[in-house]
Amino acid sequence: MTDIFTEVRNVSKRFSAKPDFAEKLAIKLGAASTPPVVHALDGVDLQVRRGEVVGLVGESGCGKSTLGRIIAGMLPPTEGEVYVEGAERSQLRGQAARHARLNTQIIFQDPMSSLNPRKRVVDIVGEAPVAHGLIRRGEKQAYVENLLQTVGLDPSMADRYPHQFSGGQRQRIGIARALAVKPEFLICDESIAALDISIQAQVINLFMDLRRQLDLTYLFISHDLSVVNHIADRVVIMYLGRIVEEGSADQIFDGPNHPYTAALLSEVPRIDRRHRTFQTIKGEIPSPMNPPPGCHFHPRCPFAFDRCRAERPALRTLADGRRSACHLNDLDQRPNFSVTEQARENSL
Amino acid sequence: MTMDATNSTETILEVSDLQTHFFTPAGVVKSVDGVSLTLKRGEILGLVGESGSGKSITGFSILGLVDPPGRNVGGSILFRGEELLGASEERLRSLRGNRIAMIFQDPMMTLNPVLSIKTHMIETVLAHESVSRSEALARSIDALRMVGISQPEKRIESYPHEFSGGMRQRVAIAIALLHKPDLIIADEPTTALDVTIQSQILSEMQKLCRELGLGLIWISHDLGVVAGLADRIAVMYAGRIVEQGTVDEVLDTPRHPYTAGLIGSAPAANSRGSRLTQIRGAAPHPLNRPEGCAFRTRCDYATDICRQEPPETRGSNTQSWRCFHPLATSNLETLP
Ligand SMILES: Nc1ncnc2c1ncn2[C@@H]1O[C@H](COP(=O)(O)OP(=O)(O)OP(=O)(O)O)[C@@H](O)[C@H]1O
Ligand SMILES: Nc1ncnc2c1ncn2[C@@H]1O[C@H](COP(=O)(O)OP(=O)(O)OP(=O)(O)O)[C@@H](O)[C@H]1O
Ligand code: SF4
Ligand code: SF4
Ligand SMILES: [Mg+2]
Ligand SMILES: [Mg+2]
Numbered sequence: 001m002t003d004i005f006t007e008v009r010n011v012s013k014r015f016s017a018k019p020d021f022a023e024k025l026a027i028k029l030g031a032a033s034t035p036p037v038v039h040a041l042d043g044v045d046l047q048v049r050r051g052e053v054v055g056l057v058g059e060s061g062c063g064k065s066t067l068g069r070i071i072a073g074m075l076p077p078t079e080g081e082v083y084v085e086g087a088e089r090s091q092l093r094g095q096a097a098r099h100a101r102l103n104t105q106i107i108f109q110d111p112m113s114s115l116n117p118r119k120r121v122v123d124i125v126g127e128a129p130v131a132h133g134l135i136r137r138g139e140k141q142a143y144v145e146n147l148l149q150t151v152g153l154d155p156s157m158a159d160r161y162p163h164q165f166s167g168g169q170r171q172r173i174g175i176a177r178a179l180a181v182k183p184e185f186l187i188c189d190e191s192i193a194a195l196d197i198s199i200q201a202q203v204i205n206l207f208m209d210l211r212r213q214l215d216l217t218y219l220f221i222s223h224d225l226s227v228v229n230h231i232a233d234r235v236v237i238m239y240l241g242r243i244v245e246e247g248s249a250d251q252i253f254d255g256p257n258h259p260y261t262a263a264l265l266s267e268v269p270r271i272d273r274r275h276r277t278f279q280t281i282k283g284e285i286p287s288p289m290n291p292p293p294g295c296h297f298h299p300r301c302p303f304a305f306d307r308c309r310a311e312r313p314a315l316r317t318l319a320d321g322r323r324s325a326c327h328l329n330d331l332d333q334r335p336n337f338s339v340t341e342q343a344r345e346n347s348l
Numbered sequence: 349m350t351m352d353a354t355n356s357t358e359t360i361l362e363v364s365d366l367q368t369h370f371f372t373p374a375g376v377v378k379s380v381d382g383v384s385l386t387l388k389r390g391e392i393l394g395l396v397g398e399s400g401s402g403k404s405i406t407g408f409s410i411l412g413l414v415d416p417p418g419r420n421v422g423g424s425i426l427f428r429g430e431e432l433l434g435a436s437e438e439r440l441r442s443l444r445g446n447r448i449a450m451i452f453q454d455p456m457m458t459l460n461p462v463l464s465i466k467t468h469m470i471e472t473v474l475a476h477e478s479v480s481r482s483e484a485l486a487r488s489i490d491a492l493r494m495v496g497i498s499q500p501e502k503r504i505e506s507y508p509h510e511f512s513g514g515m516r517q518r519v520a521i522a523i524a525l526l527h528k529p530d531l532i533i534a535d536e537p538t539t540a541l542d543v544t545i546q547s548q549i550l551s552e553m554q555k556l557c558r559e560l561g562l563g564l565i566w567i568s569h570d571l572g573v574v575a576g577l578a579d580r581i582a583v584m585y586a587g588r589i590v591e592q593g594t595v596d597e598v599l600d601t602p603r604h605p606y607t608a609g610l611i612g613s614a615p616a617a618n619s620r621g622s623r624l625t626q627i628r629g630a631a632p633h634p635l636n637r638p639e640g641c642a643f644r645t646r647c648d649y650a651t652d653i654c655r656q657e658p659p660e661t662r663g664s665n666t667q668s669w670r671c672f673h674p675l676a677t678s679n680l681e682t683l684p
Pocket of ligand 5: 514
């Protein structure tokens with residue numbers, strides 16, 4: 001049996017947005033029954049095995065951070081369950097709940113809003129390990145300096161405040177803070193996007209070293225497909241609250257099955273693609289407040305047919321072991337767009 | 349505004365020997381230490397470089413947004429011929445958001461958490477133009493649609509925390525586009541966007557540059573995006589531009605060892621799962637930069653002269669670099 005570190009089963013998350021004046025009035029008068037709701041996640045199933053790096057990619061606003069926060073226990077799902085090391089997260093109490101909370105750490109997307117501006121770095125990074133008894137108070141300064149060095153910051157910066165750092169430097173403070181409590185599972189939410197490429201390389205190497213040394217497991221949320229391609233074992237593609245494709249990095253990058261995956265791969269910026277004419281999105285970008293019926297991608301999909309507009313495609317395991325949610329897989333003759341993409345690449 | 353009175357080769361921005369320093373209790377941080385660059389109408393300059401090298405502070409300096417203990421200590425910033433260094437706060441405020449816009453690295457610097465997106469946008473329009481609220485609203489909704497926010501008429505009512513990170517970035521971009529400025533400084537504005545939406549925004553930016561002659565400084569770490577978008581690239585290290593040239597020159601024949609190191613550490617230049625090539629050593633502490641060439645402690649080509657004095661800018665009229673021992677133009681082994 002594979003050792004599953006964490007699993008989400010049929011997780012949905014809905015946020016109710018603020019109704020505007022007209023809607024409030026309509027609700028009051030009984031003309032509308034509910035305030036608008038954002039469907040951030042819609043029936044997501046995902047397993048992360050111990051020691052594996054799972055790359056999570058998807059449109060902006062499709063629910064990646066929400067999924068990360070739910071897995072980390074920072075946000076309750078509206079429906080569905082989250083399991084951590086075999087136990088359902090919401091049932092954990094006391095010591096076990098505390099262990100689960102520390103054991104999974106998120107490195108946030110937005111370093112500015114996740115670092116307390118009134119605290120020095122030494123406290124931002126060192127407080128939690130002291131509070132949880134991982135180190136003694138007297139060891140804090142040295143412990144933090146050591147961590148700063150690990151993430152490539154000068155240890156003498158420990159006494160500075162967050163605003164005195166550049167964007168990339170702040171991002172590394174976030175990484176140091178997460179590592180400080182010795183987690184086994186790291187959720188990296190766009191953690192390296194703000195870093196220059198040579199420091200990105202340094203941090204990716206750091207993540208890979210930590211994985212080997214400490215047997216860490218990662219959920220790596222990123223828009224940078226070349227980074228995901230480099231480090232992920234498995235790749236999960238999301239679109240508007242749903243997983244649309246999931247497979248090994250080779251499967252996804254060498255032959256996408258889902259049209260959204262194919263659209264992503266065809267737009268990947270590359271250093272040898274110069275002076276491009278960038279493409280506008282064809283079709284309409286759907287809203288999570290009012291997701292289209294059937295396949296969420298159909299308003300943008302060049303292959304959409306009638307069934308796509310009516311019926312939600314199930315995420316099914318295909319012959320090669322990957323999962324994909326697309327009705328094209330039921331057709332006898334599916335359009336071979338990976339070939340089309342290749343041709344497009346070559347013509348560039 | 350005065351779009352018709354301009355021709356396409358007008359230089360809209362000319363920065364010379366810009367110096368912005370921070371006077372901290374621990375010492376003087378020379379965040380920007382002699383930066384020179386020019387931008388013509390319709391031109392896109394990709395500004396890349398080390399994290400902490402002064403890219404954002406260069407942008408803040410151009411907008412007159414450097415806060416104490418930071419201060420401009422030298423140089424010149426000509427915007428359409430007008431000196432901005434030392435210009436009155438009133439003049440700068442009337443240019444900011446109107447003729448010059450900045451899209452900040454962190455969208456929460458543009459967005460006030462207690463105000464709705466609608467309030468932000470309408471106030472921005474009304475700050476510089478006397479139009480009706482309903483016209484301001486219509487324009488705001490259009491700008492949101494342009495950056496790919498669906499149902500903008502509804503979502504404009506939202507507050508910043510109700511948007512995902514990437515959506516906040518797009519709102520910040522939409523706000524910058526409201527007045528169709530002459531110059532936009534965009535600080536990593538698409539790092540949190542998926543590549544299809546990124547392409548959507550880049551295509552809008554390209555259109556503005558081509559059709560309205562907007563000048564764009566695109567600060568980014570993503571060499572792939574810069575390769576596809578920009579006309580020229582400037583590479584910063586430790587407060588200085590160490591290399592500058594056309595996209596093809598800089599990416600195909602980097603002359604500065606730091607530029608070559610950057611290109612070589614991109615994942616695409618390395619095989620999957622392998623350790624990435626990284627530039628050895630760490631960026632110097634800003635209070636304690638090496639004498640001479642600031643890169644010398646990490647450079648494989650350093651010699652005695654690199655320790656004695658900082659290299660001056662030299663090169664051809666399109667490509668220039670600050671290095672005593674530039675790489676040969678045939679030195680291609682670092683490229684993917
Ligand atoms: N607290 C909240 N209240 C209302 N809506 C929310 C809230 N948090 C997130 N949302 C909405 O849920 C959806 C998913 O957001 P999420 O932050 O998970 O997206 P994401 O995939 O991480 O996007 P990005 O790549 O842009 O960071 C978005 O439409 C967002 O506007
Ligand atoms: N308020 C401040 N006090 C002291 N030093 C500062 C302050 N603000 C910025 N700095 C320093 O100025 C330098 C340049 O910062 P800047 O934000 O311009 O870097 P950057 O090139 O934009 O980096 P990044 O790519 O990480 O965003 C950094 O070394 C930073 O630590
Ligand atoms: S189910 Fe239909 S609309 Fe959805 S991705 Fe497949 S072909 Fe396109
Ligand atoms: S001047 Fe010397 S140390 Fe600096 S980059 Fe050139 S060779 Fe290296
Ligand atoms: Mg997110
Ligand atoms: Mg910056």
